[in-house]
Each structure stands twice: as C-alpha cells, then as structure tokens.
Amino acid sequence: MIGQREALRMFGCEVFDPAGQRIGIVGQLFIDDDTEQPAWITVQTGLFGTNESFVPLDGAAFDGDTLTVSVGKEAVRLAPHVDLEQGDLPLATERALYRYYGMTYGVEPEDESEQSDEYVESVRLRLRRWVAATR
Numbered sequence: 001m002i003g004q005r006e007a008l009r010m011f012g013c014e015v016f017d018p019a020g021q022r023i024g025i026v027g028q029l030f031i032d033d034d035t036e037q038p039a040w041i042t043v044q045t046g047l048f049g050t051n052e053s054f055v056p057l058d059g060a061a062f063d064g065d066t067l068t069v070s071v072g073k074e075a076v077r078l079a080p081h082v083d084l085e086q087g088d089l090p091l092a093t094e095r096a097l098y099r100y101y102g103m104t105y106g107v108e109p110e111d112e113s114e115q116s117d118e119y120v121e122s123v124r125l126r127l128r129r130w131v132a133a134t135r
Contacts, residue, residue: 004031006062007038014066015043015055017073024076026067027052030089040097041067043076053079054097071101 002010007029015023024045032039042052059070069076080096082089089097098105 002038002057002060002062004036004038007031009064010041010062010067013062015041016066016068017076018068018070019072021073023055023069023073024053030054042082045077052082053077054082055079056097056101056103058103075101 010026010029013026015026017023024043027042027044029038030040031037038057040057041055043055045051045053053076055069055071055076061068080093080100082093095105
C-alpha cells in the first residue's frame with residue numbers, strides 16, 4: 001500500500017504496467033475520503049501528455065522513481081474518460097471507474113431495485129483530489 005509520504009514523491013514519475021510497458025506520467029492524486037490514503041492517480045498519456053486517465057493504486061508499487069500499477073496499458077487507454085475540470089469526482093463517474101476496473105464499490109444491495117442514488121451516495125468511497133503545494 002502506498003502511503004501519503006510516498007504519494008507526495010509520485011507526482012511527475014513514470015508509470016508502468018505489470019508487463020513493463022510505459023503508460024505515462026503521474027498527473028494528479030485522489031485519496032479515499034474515509035481513510036485519507038492514496039487510492040487513484042491520473043496518468044498523463046498521449047502526445048505531450050494531453051490525455052489523462054484514471055488508474056487505481058490498488059496493488060501498485062512505488063520504488064522512489066517509478067510507479068508500477070496492477071492494470072495493463074491497454075486497460076488504461078480504454079478507461080472511461082473523465083472531465084477533471086469539476087474538482088472531485090461526481091458520483092456516477094466514480095462508480096463507473098470502479099466498475100470498469102472490476103473493483104468493489106462500497107456496499108451495493110443484492111437487489112438492484114433497492115439501489116437508489118441516495119443509498120449509493122451514503123456508502124460510496126468518496127474520492128477527492130489531493131493538491132500538494134510545493135515551493
């Protein structure tokens with residue numbers, strides 16, 4: 001698990017998939033609102049880093065210079081597009097990212113008919129952007 005101290009050093013580091021393929025560089029960091037632990041990053045990809053894709057930190061390893069994530073380069077490339085102009089992630093977007101990567105998202109009811117936005121809102125993991133001030 002990557003802690004907050006390590007996370008501060010990740011900004012701008014290269015990101016690789018489990019096969020050693022370069023994905024891009026770390027752009028932004030999102031933390032779990034309940035645990036205050038780093039949970040997701042954005043990876044700047046594409047020509048001149050013009051695209052940003054969300055990547056979970058679950059199973060990632062940071063060696064001080066590079067970050068190796070547990071998902072493949074192609075999965076990152078095909079991940080849902082997220083507009084980061086809004087600050088923290090909207091509920092539907094956050095949920096879509098967890099589902100896309102096959103991760104458990106909160107505690108969802110077994111009966112889909114019971115699943116309301118209010119219920120999901122109360123149990124979601126709540127990611128929020130972490131802005132590190134540097135001088």
